[in-house]
Amino acid sequence: MIDITSSGAERIAWAARSMPVLRKISERLSTEGSLAGLRVGISLVLEPKTANLVLALRDAGAEVVVHCGASSTDQNVVEALRGMGFRVFADSSASDAEDVQLAREFLETGLDILVDDGASVTRLAHREYPELVAKMIGAAEETTSGVRPLKVMHEEGALRLPVIAVNDSAAKYLFDNIYGTGQSCVLAFLDITNLQLAGRHVVVVGYGWVGMGVARFAAALGARVIVSEIDPIRALRAMHDGYEVMAFREAAPRAEVVFSATGLADAVTEEHVEALPDGAFLCTAGGGAFEMPMEYLYGLGRSRSVRPAVDAYTTRGGRTVHVISDGDCLNCADAEGNPIEVMDLSLSLQALAVERLAHEAADWEPGVYDLPVDIENEVARIRLEAAGGSLEPLTDRQREAARAW
Numbered sequence: 001m002i003d004i005t006s007s008g009a010e011r012i013a014w015a016a017r018s019m020p021v022l023r024k025i026s027e028r029l030s031t032e033g034s035l036a037g038l039r040v041g042i043s044l045v046l047e048p049k050t051a052n053l054v055l056a057l058r059d060a061g062a063e064v065v066v067h068c069g070a071s072s073t074d075q076n077v078v079e080a081l082r083g084m085g086f087r088v089f090a091d092s093s094a095s096d097a098e099d100v101q102l103a104r105e106f107l108e109t110g111l112d113i114l115v116d117d118g119a120s121v122t123r124l125a126h127r128e129y130p131e132l133v134a135k136m137i138g139a140a141e142e143t144t145s146g147v148r149p150l151k152v153m154h155e156e157g158a159l160r161l162p163v164i165a166v167n168d169s170a171a172k173y174l175f176d177n178i179y180g181t182g183q184s185c186v187l188a189f190l191d192i193t194n195l196q197l198a199g200r201h202v203v204v205v206g207y208g209w210v211g212m213g214v215a216r217f218a219a220a221l222g223a224r225v226i227v228s229e230i231d232p233i234r235a236l237r238a239m240h241d242g243y244e245v246m247a248f249r250e251a252a253p254r255a256e257v258v259f260s261a262t263g264l265a266d267a268v269t270e271e272h273v274e275a276l277p278d279g280a281f282l283c284t285a286g287g288g289a290f291e292m293p294m295e296y297l298y299g300l301g302r303s304r305s306v307r308p309a310v311d312a313y314t315t316r317g318g319r320t321v322h323v324i325s326d327g328d329c330l331n332c333a334d335a336e337g338n339p340i341e342v343m344d345l346s347l348s349l350q351a352l353a354v355e356r357l358a359h360e361a362a363d364w365e366p367g368v369y370d371l372p373v374d375i376e377n378e379v380a381r382i383r384l385e386a387a388g389g390s391l392e393p394l395t396d397r398q399r400e401a402a403r404a405w
């Protein structure tokens, strides 16, 4: 995560200015003391917006403990939260092994509710701490690549908790994944490289919500976007959105910049990399470095660090390939993550998911639950009103017409 010179506390306050939804929800939760007596663990990308969720849950009465992996940890924010008295299990310079140990210590605090990102802590808890899982009320999951394994765990009877799939709420994926991640990944690429996208061939691998956003922002800046998909409907949607659609192996020789947005391992393979043009860039906008063929790249010999967050490798064919952020999601690893307003939505959904879990989930069976529609509507309405928008009220006659058959 980039180190920005102003203090963590200043940046947390800066984010708070543009988080009207969380502010409003926090006012209600703190008046009601909704989370009194509960220990809530937050394991999300640790930056100023997330810190505001931590403060909101604390104000609602919870004891909040915080965890994050090194590549998504902003050390400024860690120090700021520690200065406010929070227990924070995160270190931006931790090794992989140290990261796992920090996650264990986080779980050993004994959580009632967990807010997870990618289900990594939820899975660790199921593997190593079944006795702690048995005492938990439930969890909320932030992202697509966390919801997928949770559903598999549930199908196999391994899931022992009710988990709200916050990611699958329309108020989350339609804004955070499309507009938020689209903007932040494309702008991170521009900031990291100081290049333009205009005229460059950009291949977006995976045309889900994130890929859609990345394609849109890249095209708006003049890129010639090619989409690669495995799903015929999503591929067809990309074509209707105006992009060329072709198999990655066919597009690779033209791919000056690649954004992988699949959330699945091996989206980019050794064969793809060997076919890239000289000087191409590889970026992950999706789940993480597992989308890239990092072992093959490391096996090519020593990389050359040519700029902060840019490593150059020489392929077997003798071409140079640049890897951004060591294959991690570039917007979280080397920029400030998604824009503040969009995270105001996602983190507000998380705050309300925690409240719902606290009040209702004690009786829920293990499983993956949708975020209730009233929550997503409340969040969307507050955001709209904060931006000066308003909704048309439904008349009785319209309501009747809608129910007629």
Ligand SMILES: NC(=O)c1ccc[n+]([C@@H]2O[C@H](COP(=O)([O-])OP(=O)(O)OC[C@H]3O[C@@H](n4cnc5c(N)ncnc54)[C@H](O)[C@@H]3O)[C@@H](O)[C@H]2O)c1
Binding pocket: 143, 144, 145, 146, 173, 176, 177, 181, 205, 206, 207, 208, 209, 210, 211, 228, 229, 230, 231, 234, 261, 262, 263, 264, 266, 267, 285, 286, 287, 288, 329, 331, 332, 338
């Ligand atoms: N960087 C961020 O800030 C951020 C934010 C939100 C989500 N995410 C992550 O981004 C990833 C994508 O999220 P999403 O909501 O768009 O998911 P999604 O499931 O809607 O989209 C993934 C798409 O990739 C396609 N795909 C899978 N394997 C492929 C392959 N080998 N080649 C081409 N296409 C392939 C799928 O058919 C699907 O259309 C997830 O891992 C999610 O967790 C990252």
